[in-house]
Amino acid sequence: MILHLIFTFAILCIATAGDPNILTDFVTLNNTIDANYFTFIGMRQLVGGEYPTTFKALKVSMNEFPTLNGQSVSYAILEFPVGSINPVHIHPRASELMFLVSGSLQVGFVDTSNKLYKQSLQVGDIFVFPKGLLHFQYNNDTKEPALAISAFGSANAGTQSIPTSVFNTSIFGGILDASFHATRTTIRKIEHGLEG
Ligand SMILES: *[C@@H]1O[C@H](CO)[C@@H](O)[C@H](O)[C@H]1NC(C)=O
Ligand SMILES: *[C@@H]1O[C@H](CO)[C@@H](O)[C@H](O)[C@H]1NC(C)=O
Ligand SMILES: *[C@@H]1O[C@H](CO)[C@@H](O)[C@H](O)[C@H]1NC(C)=O
Numbered sequence: 001m002i003l004h005l006i007f008t009f010a011i012l013c014i015a016t017a018g019d020p021n022i023l024t025d026f027v028t029l030n031n032t033i034d035a036n037y038f039t040f041i042g043m044r045q046l047v048g049g050e051y052p053t054t055f056k057a058l059k060v061s062m063n064e065f066p067t068l069n070g071q072s073v074s075y076a077i078l079e080f081p082v083g084s085i086n087p088v089h090i091h092p093r094a095s096e097l098m099f100l101v102s103g104s105l106q107v108g109f110v111d112t113s114n115k116l117y118k119q120s121l122q123v124g125d126i127f128v129f130p131k132g133l134l135h136f137q138y139n140n141d142t143k144e145p146a147l148a149i150s151a152f153g154s155a156n157a158g159t160q161s162i163p164t165s166v167f168n169t170s171i172f173g174g175i176l177d178a179s180f181h182a183t184r185t186t187i188r189k190i191e192h193g194l195e196g
Contacts, residue, residue, distance in 0.1 A: 019093075019154050022070035040065040046077060051145045055084040061156050068155040080105065080139035080146040088136045088162045094154035096129040098137075103146025109135035134162065168194040 028037065040060055061074040068074055074094075078086065080103065098107070100121045108118035109129050121127055129135040131153070139146045166176070167190050176187045 019070065019072040019156075024070075026067065027070040028067075037067055040067075043077060051081050052079055053081055055080055055086050057086065061152070063156070071155055072153060074152045074155050074157060076150045076152070078137065078146075078148040078150060080137065080148070082139060082142060082145060084139055086137040088134055090132060090134055090160045090162070091129075091152065091154075091157040092132055092160060094152040094157035095131040096135075096150050096152055096157070098127050098129065098148050098150045100125050100127075101147045101149060103139060103144045104141050105146050105148060106138040106140050107136065109133045163190075163194055167191050 026038075030037070042064060043058065043060065046058070056079045058077040058079070059074070060068075060076070062068040078098075080086070100123055102123055104123070105121045106118065107121055107127055107129075108116055110116050111130075111133060119127060137148070167187070173184060173187060176182075177184055180187065
C-alpha cells in the first residue's frame with residue numbers, strides 16, 4: 001500500500017513538472033495554417049524604439065501568442081530605465097532564465113527558508129530565478145538603461161505582484177494589520193500608495 005502510494009506520488013510529480021503534454025505536434029483549430037501561425041511579430045516595435053520612462057515588461061506568453069499553448073515556453077522583454085525596479089513578484093508556474101542584453105541589474109530571490117540570494121549582473125550574464133520563488137530586479141545605474149530577455153518554462157508562467165496581491169486586493173484590513181503587526185494607519189498608507 002505504502003509502496004503503491006509512493007509510486008503514485010512519483011508519477012504525479014513527473015506529470016506536473018511542466019505544462020501538460022499535448023497529444024499533437026501543436027495546438028490549432030485552423031487546418032490551413034502556415035508558417036505565419038508560428039511567427040510573432042509584436043516585438044518589432046522594440047527595434048530602434050525609445051526606452052520607456054518607467055519599468056516595462058513586454059510579454060510573449062500564450063495570451064499574446066496563442067500558438068505557444070502546449071509548447072511550455074514563453075518570453076518577456078524587460079526594459080529598465082535608470083533607477084527603475086521590477087517590484088517583488090512570483091511566477092507560480094515556471095522558472096525564469098534571464099539574459100542581460102545591455103546595462104546592469106541588481107537582482108535577487110528569496111528561497112523558502114527566507115535566505116536571500118542577490119547578485120550584480122553585467123551585460124552577457126544569465127541568472128535563473130527558481131520557479132515560484134519571490135524575486136526582484138533593479139537598475140541602480142545613474143546613466144545607463146538596462147534591457148533583459150527572460151525565458152520561462154511555461155507558456156503561461158503567471159505573475160503575482162506582491163505589493164498588489166497583498167495591499168491592492170480586498171483582503172480585510174484587520175488581517176493585514178495583524179499579519180504585519182502594524183497599525184491600521186500604516187497599512188492604509190501603503191494601500192493608498194498603490195491605489196494610485
Ligand atoms: C487560418 O490560417 C490561414 C493561414 O495562416 C489564415 O489565412 C486564416 O485567416 C486562418 N483562419 C482563421 C479562422 O484563423
Ligand atoms: C545603488 O548604488 C549606490 C551607489 O553606488 C549604492 O550606495 C547602493 O547601495 C546601491 N543600491 C543597491 C540596492 O544596490
Ligand atoms: C490597484 O487597484 C486599482 C483598482 O483595481 C487599480 O486601478 C490600480 O492600478 C492598482 N494599483 C496597482 C499598483 O496595481
